[in-house]
Amino acid sequence: MKNQYHIEGMTCEGCRSGVENILKSIPEVTSAEVHLERKEATITSKKLLDIEVFEKALPDKYTITEKGNNITDFSESGIEISAGKSELRQLFPLFLIFAYITITSVLLNYNPWSTDDFMLDFMGLFYVVFSFFKILDLKGFPQSFRMYDPLAKVLPVYGWVYPFIEVGLGFMFLMRFNIHIALIVTVFVLGITTIGVTKVLLDKKSIQCACLGTALKLPMTKATFIENAIMLVMAIWMLAKNYS
Known part of the structure; x- marks a missing residue:
């Protein structure tokens, strides 16, 4: 490494x-x-x-x-980052944050239960929390982000503004403001990122995931793909429901 x-x-x-x-x-x-x-x-x-x-x-x-721009190169060590406990230990912060976001969203909507509101709160909290970690290191995040995001590679300024896009989307979901626009933007930005993540996984490259910025050094794994996929499915499902 x-x-x-x-x-x-x-x-x-x-x-x-x-x-x-x-x-x-x-x-x-x-x-x-x-x-x-x-x-x-x-x-x-x-x-x-x-x-x-x-x-x-x-x-x-x-x-x-x-x-701040540290990128851990796992490939040189010959160690498989997907090996059992090591990967789980590295991804523990990601799982913990997801658990907190999920539990909070459930508590906000359990009585009476509303699936739509649960998803809106989940997406809003997701963006607010994840953007916080990205903004902790605004200098290092763009460099890590463009390692896999296709748009950030060709348009570096996108990496600098992306954390603030997440902040805006988070508040839009939480305040129920222009939900349709927020859903469309979510599909666009996360769709692009998911394409990049998928390519990294298929190429079996070992790079740092910038989903939680550079403060927490997480390896790019299938968990990153699942994280984006959950948000994409929610956004697409709600768009389809609203337009049906």
């Missing part, structure tokens, strides 16, 4: 060499390359390491932080 980190405290070539040697001495690290001018370290490891491992290894004069 390859990741990039920002390192403060290096003042000379000797510092750079010392930091590089320390990082290479960590048992799980297979290679490390440190750049003095860019204050950057590229580290390849056998497994994903917590940043605390590097903090403990380096002297106090150095400060190491994860880069």
